[in-house]
Amino acid sequence: MHEMSIALSIIDLAADQAKKAAASKIVEIELDIGTMSGIEIEALNYALEIAVKDSVLEFAEIKINRIEAVSECLECGHIFVPEGFIYHCPECSKTNTRVFKGKEMQVRSILVDYSE
Numbered sequence: 001m002h003e004m005s006i007a008l009s010i011i012d013l014a015a016d017q018a019k020k021a022a023a024s025k026i027v028e029i030e031l032d033i034g035t036m037s038g039i040e041i042e043a044l045n046y047a048l049e050i051a052v053k054d055s056v057l058e059f060a061e062i063k064i065n066r067i068e069a070v071s072e073c074l075e076c077g078h079i080f081v082p083e084g085f086i087y088h089c090p091e092c093s094k095t096n097t098r099v100f101k102g103k104e105m106q107v108r109s110i111l112v113d114y115s116e
């Protein structure tokens with residue numbers, strides 16, 4: 001499963017950050033996943049649930065922000081939400097459009113704990 005390898009790389013990254021910060025554990029991790037990133041958020045959630053066991057994220061709260069796709073028309077400058085796989089501009093009907101939001105897959109923040 002595609003999402004499982006993503007889950008594992010998120011855990012790797014979190015473990016790396018915790019190590020760098022010399023933190024004992026991670027309390028919370030926040031992810032931004034775009035609706036056009038090619039990642040199924042539900043599948044990623046499920047993969048993380050399995051993958052976090054015995055990892056640095058086992059007891060962390062995992063927040064996933066779903067970033068809706070937004071496109072802009074390069075002809076008329078209209079900003080719109082693309083529907084499905086039709087990318088033409090609803091204003092001028094040109095297809096010269098660009099998705100500028102919704103492709104992200106990133107860790108927004110990691111909250112660590114130094115208490116132990």
Ligand SMILES: [Zn+2]
Pocket residue numbers: 073074075076077078089090091092093094
């Ligand atoms: Zn347009």
